[in-house]
Amino acid sequence: MFLDRIKPLDAILATAQKKSLHRSLGAVQLTLFGIGCIIGTGIFVLTSAGAQKAGPGLMLAFVIAGAVCIVAALCYAEIAAMIPVAGSAYTYSYATMGEFLAWTVGWALVLEYAIAASAVSVGWSGYFTGTILNEFFGFSLPAWLSAGPLALGGAEGGLINLPALVIALLVTWLLMIGTTESARVNAVLVAIKITALTAFIGLTLTSAYFDPDKFNPFLPAGIFGGFGSGIGAVGAAATIFFAYVGFDAVSTAAEETKNPQRNVPIGLVGSLLICTIFYILVAAGAVGTIGGQPIMGPNGIPFPAGSEELARQCAMPEYAGQLVCSNEALAHVLRQIGFSGVGNMLGIAAFLALPSVILILLFGQTRIFFVMARDGLLPEKLAAVHPKWKTPYIVTAITGVVVAIAAAFLPVGALADIANAGTLYAFFMVAIAVMLLRSREPNRERPFRVPGLIIVGPLTIAGCLFLFFNLPFDAMIVLPVWTAIGAVFYFAYGRGRSHLGRGIVEVVDDVAGHETMLPIDEPKN
Template structure:
């Protein structure tokens, strides 16, 4: 049976027990972990995207996206506390719904991590270009600063930063907890400064009309689908469940608390941006609605700037810095740009690192060739899979706008989160007596809300982003049935596969029956 290959949960849990991580995190530490993981990329990068779709109504969009994240996070936490090993949603699905669905989730996570890294790289590029122009008077030509859909040829800064991060991952440079804490502090301080300056100068007239495009795909719910990207990262709290004191109490406090703090932050930032310079969508000469990331919007924005008017928020590639500069705080705007310049590359690094981790776990299960995770003889890093990931990130960042990349990433993320919610429901029915360090409260309500919430946001993505997931999934199925199904450990009856450190490469793949033993040394 296609759905019959389930990775034994007892074997996974036995592996987790061997790790013996101490339970030391309290509710406050979990909450701060979540705030640090969530705040940053989306709010810096996608505010202009949300303005074009929803105008001032983007404030409601942040609430909708935060709510869907909250119910999904509660489901995520139950499985994370039960199956505290590498692979996150992929591993959970393998243990509950079988190999095929696990493969599809793992394949979708590539959209979340690799395409998400491309989106952050493009967002960083916008701040870099603006900072160079405003602070140093260096103008980077549009042909080299944006992709073809926005009137350029290639987004060179985005390619450069993605290439630099790839190189850093190959030579083995990783962030320490201390460096990451400093970067989180920079991001939070920048947003707090933005709020402190813009809230006192809010003009109520800028909020009218509040819902210029209504509730549809180009409207409030469509904006929520896009800025869902601003909340991705909360799973850092879920995956820390095994290191948490009293997880039944502290995990929901950490999850809901961090999401609530982030949502309040986002509401204050969006209110400040709207009230300071306005956030009405840019319309065509005939009054028609223009979609974000299209040549038509780029052309209209260029016309507005050429006429001598201030660039609208929806046109900006560096939304928060642009707001402050337009409101008269040019130097502070440059500081915000500098904060994004410093902090966002670390997000690219973490997403690309997360991508290699997913590849590791899938290769360790035999679903991908172990050769992909071969270790560099000098740097002792998985250079092949890192280079492959880096090339994908660089190509996507070179030619696609940030909003489209975020939408593509969201399609994979929403699918993975929905599958986790389904897995929680299935496991409650099939194995109700198994120990759960954290139990999702009101599972009959929370899990369906997560499933339908993810589905609702998915169908409100732009059509191309909706189609990306099934097309990507079809490619994944071809690979699965062409290679992975035959080489799967579980399919070949090999269930006792040692679980290495999550950052380590996979073990050698046992040879297929009748096949020669490989001579190459595998990682």
């Protein structure tokens, strides 16, 4: 059987119990922490793609995506508080469903983080070329250097997104030499993002340009666009789910929270609700001022976001000012209604904040890769730590190059959809893991227990499947193809070299640090 290898939970918890973290976070602190983690790339970058899929129904899409996130977050909180060690959903799956399924989760997370970092790099490029170069220096990069061949809103003739390529490689280099973020700088960037969005909401909703008629029709592509179409409100929800990624960081703070059974759900649900309201108001301000109707094809169906057909339409003068054609949507809206200065400030906020998101995503990806390599499932050379920089430089370099290439040639909407496929699969598996652990180990200590797991667990599974099957077919098919490639690698390499298979349990609790190694009486084959 290939589902026989389950890492002993006692070994994982032995590592977790070595931590002695002070419980200091209250409900308000946790909520604010969540808002800072969640608000970021998606709202700055994907508003255009979401509007092309759903029109004004983008507002409903934010509600749908937020609802799925809330139930997923509760499941994530229970297992993260119970097993607070490195590896995320990969480690949780290893302890409940066995090595092979854990491998598929880790393999999907590698894809998710890398592609998400590419999407953020493309989003940063839009603000760099639109705000920094065009608005401040009056300089425009030629189309062949500023957009990939299928970049959203790009003119025909796009060849490579050079700024996206450069920022991805620069952040990779910083990670390799050991540069880390300053908590104070990060806090300032979070404050800038929230201030920028608040100003955007205030200026657009009170603008003389705001017209309720621009919301009609509210759902030009309907609620459901059909299996694999990626359009309609649900198709947009599957894409802008990316705007909520980051809430799992709140879940992992459960063991540092006072009264976690009360404060964790308040922090999770509260931050997600506040962000959802933020997002709805931003969408309302953008659509209500300059309109957000999608550009329709000859069959009455919106052109796919990020497609060559849409890029061709956006190159025409009559569509150039449309929300769905902008690479820097929010700054573009403010410029269109006469607030160029504030729009430029918002563009600068995105320009400054987004590289830190790329860094976090690349760090997360290399952390998962590192843990898998230390478990023997990937070549252990990948986990080598540089003698001077003290970082896993080989896997960081490989990841950075892949991220940079994807950012250079693919559109942001397509990248976000692919990243979401991996995320939804991971959350799906976490919900299953929580329910399995409740059944098998009901007496294990749980700092936080999901209220009504018998309802919340299945809702999470159904919600993740619901959004997954409303992604564009091209994005949907990437996950099974990527999983098949991973399965070949697992059976050809990982299974035979797995530490667990050779009778050693190794639990990694830090990229460069602690590990617990326990012998197993009889190695499993």
